[in-house]
Structure formats: C-alpha cells, structure tokens
Amino acid sequence: MILVFVRTLVVYFSVIAIMRFMGKRQIGELQSNELVTTILISNLASLPIEETDLPMTAVAIPILLIVSLEVLVSYAIVKLPKLAQAISGSSRIVVLDGHVDQKALKELRYTMDDLLEALRQKNIFDLRTVNFAVVETSGKLSVKTKGHDNKGDPGAEQKPIQFPLVVEGELNTQFLEACGVEKKWVLQQLEKGGTGLKDVLLMQCDCDRNYYILWKA
Template identity: 45%
Template sequence: MLTAVVRTALIYVLVIGTMRLMGKRQLGELQPSELVSTILISNLASISIESTELPLSASIVPVLLIAVLELFSSALVFCRPRLGRIMAGSPVIVIRKGVIDQAALRRLRFTASDLMEALRDRQAFDPTRIDYAAVETSGTLSVYPPPQPQPDAPPLLPVLEDGLPCPENLRLCGKDEAWLARQLDKKGLQPGQVLLVLTDGAQRVILIPRETQ
C-alpha cells in the first residue's frame, strides 16, 4: 500500500512539473498537438500507478519524452510559422458582415446548432449583427464586435435549426409549429431548405435559407 502511495505521489509531481514545463494554457485553448500530448501524458502516468509491478521508468521516460517532443515542436513552429499552419491549421471565418458562410460551416462540419451554441457562449444571439466571427485553431469562436447587452430586449432564439424545429424554443417564444410553417410558406421554402429560423417571440423573425452545395 505504501509503495502505491509513494509511486502515485511521484507520478503526480512528475506530471505537474511536465505540464509546467510545457507552458500555461486553458484546456479550451490547447492546440491539437498540445491536446494530444496532454492526453498521452495522462494515460502514460497512470501505467505505473495501476501496474505496481512495472518500474517507475515505464511512466517517467515516455512522459519526459513527450514533453521534450512538445517543446521541440513548439520551438520549430516558432521558427517556421508555415509549419505551424500545417500542424494546427488556420482560423476559419464563419460570419462576414452578418452573413453566415455556410461553405465554411460544411468544411468544419459545424451544424447550425453548433454555431448558435458557440455564439450564445459569447453572449451573441443574433448572427446578422455580427461583423466577423471565426473559429480559431483551438476550436474557440471569436466574435466582433463584442455583443452589447440590451436590457429589456428579448433574445433571439432558434426555432428551426438545420431543417428541424426546436419545440422547446417555440414554446418559450409563445409559438408553435403551425406558426413556423406559415413563416416558411411566406418564403416558399420547405424545412429542409432552411438553415436557421430565429425569433424573439415578438416582431423579429430571421430566416436564413440553406445554400445549395
């Protein structure tokens, strides 16, 4: 039992030291290579904890090797920025001047629901009022201009995403699927031809047709 405790403490110190060596980042800001390194380190560190018959070197050597490789790749990317684009990719603009770039969403395999969830995480509910939004290489969404709080203004909620109604949001807006069908009929569209329908439950209704591929 004492052996397991000591091994766990040593591995804990090793992992903390390794992560400190690799630098500070929030989990949501990790680049692909950093995320892979973090996952591998956590798995390798558990080997010596779970299998006490193995020597500590079974975890220590691979963990330190991954840390060295991560530091080497970071230095290489710093000296060769083009290599960084190959390894981590480039930001992808998904909204320009209030217009959703649906081709970019398809490349990212982002659904309308994914986009609206990311916008809400930035306190943005109306994509038509956003000049610029981009998915960064870390997977986070950057939005400009920053959404301004509008007291007393009801938020826009998606009541149809990717051709599928959102019953809960319809209910919150005091609407039903019959009302939604009427909005589509006004534009001569079927649900499958629509990317998003947003409404505040009062006057504003935004309908964004799906672009043909």
C-alpha cells in the first residue's frame, strides 16, 4: 500500500513536470495540474472495471490522494504566486501594436501559421490591426484590435490597454516593457502611497502612465 501511495505521488508530480515541459500547445484549456488530475483519475477509474482481481482500495486510495493533492496544490497556487508560475507558467505577449514578438513565439514554439490561425479564428485577417495579443497560461490567445472596443465594435471609443504591471506583489517585467515604464517608476508611485510592492494586489497601467492600484486587504 505504501508503494501505491508513493507511486501516486511520483506519477502526479512527474506528469505535471512533463506537461510543463511539453508547453502550452499541448495543454489546451486546462491548467497543467488540472489536466494531470483529469488524466490520472480517468485512467485509475477504469482499472477496477478492467481488472476485477484488483481490490477497490488499490484504486480508491490513489484517486483520493490525487484529489487531495489537487486541492492542496490549488490552495498553494493562490498563496504562492511563484509556485503558480512554476506550475501554470505565465502569459506571454506575442503581438504589441502590430509588431510580432518573434522571440516570444519561438519560446512558446508557436509558428507564424499558428498565430495567424488563432487570429483568423477570432475573425482577424490583418495582423496590422492587432493592438495587443497575449497567449494565456491556458494556451488560448487573447486579442485586442486597433480601432475597436473589447467587443469588436468599430464605432466605439478606443480605450488604452491596461497592463497588469504588478499582480499579488509580483512585478511583471514583460508588461513593464510593453507599457514603456521602468521598475523604478513603479516603485516611486507606490512610495507616494507610503507602501511597497508586497501590499499591492493589482497595479494596472496604460502607455500614457495612467495607473490604478488595488491594495491587498
């Protein structure tokens, strides 16, 4: 039984690591840990049906263990942003103001065809009309086009993109660059309020340096 216990632990973390290694393309809509849980549970659940010799506890124990781990890992992800990044990764900007970040595409192993296909699925056929495109941690592409509001209404007033510079006390250097501001400037704004990075739940800022800060409770 200890063997089943240990094997379950090893398989759970190994498959998460493998899924992270495989990258976002294979993940689809689920986060890595959620996908691992789904795969393992579905495979385990089929065992007692195929192998009638197996006692039910040999299946129930690993399933319960995986579910408990999933709950604890999701809790830890909320509490520890760095763990969240290690398990789920972080979103990557791939297009900014019509310019494709080729380095980001390479790192994500997205080809130009993949990007264009994802854009076409959002009814965007001209890359130059893309104001901002980001590959989310789930692998999906979020896009904001030029001259349209978020709902795609061409007549609506264009609102500047709000970049999440700080999330749960963590600076996002990628968004700092996209926004055209420096870390020093962010810290100066926080100092004005007499606080530091740790106290920030969310700090959004646009390219005109209009920012909004939500403090931690």
